[in-house]
Amino acid sequence: MPTSRLRAAVLTAVVLLSSLVAGCSDDDSGDEDLTAQELRWKDCPAPSQAEGGGSAPSPLPDGDAWQCATMKAPLNWDDPKGDTLGIALIRAKASGDPGRRIGSLLFNFGGPGGSGVTTLPAFGEDYAALRTRYDLVSFDPRGVGRSDGVRCENHQQLDAYFQQDMTPDDAAERTTLLDNTKEFNAACEKNSKEVLPHVRTTDAARDMDLMRQVLGDAKMHYFGISYGTELGGVYAHLFPRTVGRAVFDAVVDPTQTSEQGTLGQARGFQRALDNYAEDCTSKTEDCPVGDTPADVKNRIARLLAQLDAQPLPGVFPRELTQSAATNGIAQALYSRDFWEYLTEGLEQAYDGDGRTLMLLSDSMNGRGENGEYSNLVPANIAINCADDRARYSPAYVEGRLPAFRAASPLFGDFLAWGMVSCTDWAVPGAADHPDVSAPGSAPILVVGNTGDPATPYEGARKMVDALGAGVGVELTYKGQGHGAYDSKNQCVQAAVNGYLLDGKVPAAGTVCS
Template sequence: MARRGVWVVAVGVVGVVVAGCSGPGAAPRAGGTKGPPPLKWGECAAPDAAQGGGQAPPKDWECATLRVPLDYAKPEGETIPLALIRARARDKGKRLGSLVFNFGGPGGSGISTLPGAAKEYEALRSRYDLVSFDPRGVGRSAPVLCETDKELDRYYAQDSSPETRQEEAAFVDGIRKYQEACKKRSGKVLPYVGTENAARDLDRIRQALGDEKLNYFGISYGTELGGVYAHLFPKNVGRAVFDAVVDPTKTSEEGALAQAKGFQLALGNFAQDCVDRGEECRLQGTTAKEIEDNIVALQKRLAQKPIAGLGGRKLTDSAATNGIAQALYSKELWPLLEQGLDEAEGGQGQLLMALSDALNGRDRYGRYSNIGAANTAINCADSKDRFTLEQTKARLARFRAASPVFGDFLGWALMSCTNWPVAGAWQTPDVSAPGSAPILVIGNTGDPATPYEGARRMVERLGPGVGVELTYKGQGHGAYNSGDECVQKAVDRYFLEGKAPGRNAVCSAPTATPTAPPPNAAA
């Protein structure tokens, strides 16, 4: 998922926890407050557009609401609702407990995502209740709201990589208006939507589910949330898997720069695949470099003269870049990217705009989910970094060198939290978790949004005996949802039998089981 100038189903602005203290709503390290009552499960209603949209889940799914403190420093004070969803384990006689998912963002709705993705986790549902939730500030859980749908159309249409002083002024003014809208509509919750509070919510969820330990599947930003949880509650960690790992050692600038490199690498892989298919490839260019150069040329033309998009809207340079990024999240979307780029060369931008809309949470009726607002609010509540216009411009050369296609876009994204009404809590996460049960950490060598090296660094920061690394040599964001049998077998075995892969195991499709890597292969 990505927001204006910030791509991530995880990264963009990397959040962090400072060893057990600080930030709005900080509470004693291990909690210490009275636990929540058991959940009352009932029928699920269809979410509206702001809650992620979509149809009501199947009849065998249940929903519940858990009240949690708005401010954990005042545990008996005002509360907010957390929306939860679950599908019961199919083999109740062999049930192992609940398995809680966070699919990333930050800002992704678990209520909307889990039912649609449940087929991928059918093996796990044999013995686990599959559970997910909308984190605070997201979907049905005290959502952060900012601009209206029409205002968001204008906001996303603005130039996100300005070149002139006039464009710079419009860019800064657009951010200012967006932030003012967030403060006006959601000012009360903005100080309390950070990752540390979400981690404390996770432990409330664990208690309300009646589980002694939290069994957890975190994807993308969900790995950062899981790392913070393991740091705060190491003794409460059950079986946990982190897939598509946010690097806990990087500041917001370093994370955005790594993401620029990651998306450029993924684009190069896409371009090379197109070249390798010869005449089947619809794009002009005999090398991957030529295809990438043609994309840069397309961006420049769109910056000067947008082309036809959807519903009267034009495909701008910013929307095209956003659409390209969306398609790089999964290799399954590469054919759409190829088609969209080919059509854009002919003056038709509908497909690239549809991809961009999907990333921004806009449905075909022009209604936006709150994923963009939640993403900004959570990132800015976490990160202390606040970049001025001049500081941002001074860093653009590094971003452009890292990625001719995505560098400008992600470099200007450093201003996403400038003048945000709430101070950030930290700069890099403390995810150290001495005493935690082992956590399986999966890195994908071709991941654009959460580059591969983040998995190794997460293992290092979790501490000795906690992180167990598995490398997947593949493409797209994440590994388990790639369909690779090797990765899925390793994860399923860990959750169902408690058996982790061997040290530095590697999956390379189409192998059937994890294998030990050659020397230094996972370094």
């Protein structure tokens, strides 16, 4: 199993990593103008475990080194003269003619909870054309990686947490799930109490505007993917006059509550599974995991039912449980490139070997080969719970199970029960959904993928409408997987590059296939 390729590819969907030591500081910053701070760029160190571990980023193809720095930002934006925290940054300086340099192009790859400091160099070559006129810059948002990353349970506790039954069938299993959730949330409060109230998307958007000023840019040029589109939309709402050239890819629907978004994901993952089953069984050679699309899905459903009663050997000493297998299947649907791993994992599981599906699940959860976890999941939960006002009771979730099962027989229960994650969270949620209205903003290119499982295609049109008249420009990619630009589709890349490099806005409604 080529785990290094798998773990690297996973970064497009959920992401992990960072740079220099950063954290809350009680230094007296009352007289400090944070917009005037000078960043001290240095060669990037190896990432911390909170960022996913591994080696320092390799030099760029032209031999230039990736550079890292830490920016001070207010811990509490309502008290900008108070304590600060450090935001970890990474950049690759522009490779082209200095006279044609536009400025910095800031990336957020999603999550929330993903480390841009790791993801950008992992995929830096994909953005080589953009680097000809921009410094490529990314960061660990507050609460992520080394930007005062949220800490909850230890590695052994997380192993048990991810092994638990996340689709309870009776009262005893429901009680266990809720007790484990309360213990996890209590650990987050105990270990990260200071930062939890300050990891909302609005806080990260304000950090981005400070970043823009510290980097010396009059405008915010931005490339947001997945959750990064929500962050970009919130930035555009707060600072519409400073938006420069911006692209949103794999678009989050900003009009939905957390329940509506989760239900949309159930539909999206089911659609992706349907597409996988159709693709596998339509090939000239036999599909090794089913004879027809219905057969593929029925066999997967039987496997998950069997795992609920009897897990398989997984990555020793852990077993492949029903929850881990469901999580691994979902991970494999993030990209068409992962479908071969899904086929391999299912074949192995049908033969009694759960290792590949467990590796896929580990990638989704940020677990490294050394058995240690990044802070991807704790940060994801902390940011979502700080953003989303809703707190769903077990009784409410049970009442909604029929709707989720109708949306996805395979993923419905799994995603529905995930809505209890914010129950008893220490910090109240901010709103029902983000405000991304941005009158006065420059055009924002909004790219939707018809086969996207995690951010369903319909969200792109909702984002365009929510941004307001004259702002959002929709482009459709008829493809598979999470996101469009990194699919290498020439039509999509030409449209995005044309806007970011030359300011050419594609015609609204452009379709690439």
